[in-house]
Amino acid sequence: MSEITRAEICAVAIAECFRNDGEILMSAFGTTPTVGGRLAKLTFSPDLFMTDGIATGIETVPPVSGPAREEPIKSAWMPFRLFFDNVVWTTRRHVMMMASQIDKFGNQNFACIGPHEKPKAQLLGMRGAPGNTLYHPTSYFIPNHSTRVFVEKVDVVSGVGYDRAAALGERTSRFHDIRRVVSNLGVFDFDTPNHAMRLVSVHPGVSVDDVVANTGFELVIEGEIPETRMPSDEELRIIREDLDPEGLINKEVRS
Numbered sequence: 718m719s720e721i722t723r724a725e726i727c728a729v730a731i732a733e734c735f736r737n738d739g740e741i742l743m744s745a746f747g748t749t750p751t752v753g754g755r756l757a758k759l760t761f762s763p764d765l766f767m768t769d770g771i772a773t774g775i776e777t778v779p780p781v782s783g784p785a786r787e788e789p790i791k792s793a794w795m796p797f798r799l800f801f802d803n804v805v806w807t808t809r810r811h812v813m814m815m816a817s818q819i820d821k822f823g824n825q826n827f828a829c830i831g832p833h834e835k836p837k838a839q840l841l842g843m844r845g846a847p848g849n850t851l852y853h854p855t856s857y858f859i860p861n862h863s864t865r866v867f868v869e870k871v872d873v874v875s876g877v878g879y880d881r882a883a884a885l886g887e888r889t890s891r892f893h894d895i896r897r898v899v900s901n902l903g904v905f906d907f908d909t910p911n912h913a914m915r916l917v918s919v920h921p922g923v924s925v926d927d928v929v930a931n932t933g934f935e936l937v938i939e940g941e942i943p944e945t946r947m948p949s950d951e952e953l954r955i956i957r958e959d960l961d962p963e964g965l966i967n968k969e970v971r972s
């Protein structure tokens with residue numbers, strides 16, 4: 718096979734975020750997160766539940782680029798009312814969002830840049846990020862890791878981080894679970910005593926110094942940091958032939 722791209726490494730790292738999730742709704746925003754989540758369902762997490770993006774649960778896994786090879790097998794009807802009643806409020810969902818800013822405790826912003834009352838740039842708004850982060854597992858994908866994104870303090874909190882969840886009390890914090898952050902440089906988690914962001918692995922060709930230089934706060938770095946695992950031959954085949962034959966993920970991820 719041709720040379721493995723950074724985007725393909727990110728897709729596999731994203732798939733790993735959904736490992737062992739069991740029968741739970743996989744929600745992914747962005748091309749690479751969608752490829753990663755669908756890769757997980759096609760390999761080591763077959764029980765993941767997917768929707769067609771509107772209101773139908775499907776069992777077959779469609780591509781993100783190129784024509785679909787078959788009509789999807791439909792398994793459920795889930796309009797928004799049922800979606801909130803049966804999934805969102807019951808914690809039976811793992812969502813991977815993107816972030817315009819994220820801080821060391823996982824507070825996330827994709828609402829605006831600058832003060833909320835008079836922003837320099839208007840972005841997506843709060844969307845569903847507050848509910849996502851307070852009611853079910855959440856991960857993040859950041860395709861361009863820089864000090865403008867990994868910041869000491871986010872301008873506006875869209876998604877709630879560990880420090881703010883703790884301040885809201887035990888009834889909230891017991892459901893709060895930020896699993897992973899995957900960027901184009903490495904993989905991160907919050908499995909530290911104070912839930913500060915920790916470097917888990919660096920992608921091949923990236924050094925720990927590269928990650929530190931592009932992060933606007935102090936990361937937790939423990940011992941020798943391993944490389945993110947490479948895709949297997951079968952995972953590469955699935956990504957390139959079944960999920961993304963046009964290679965859209967390579968346009969989303971900065972090398």
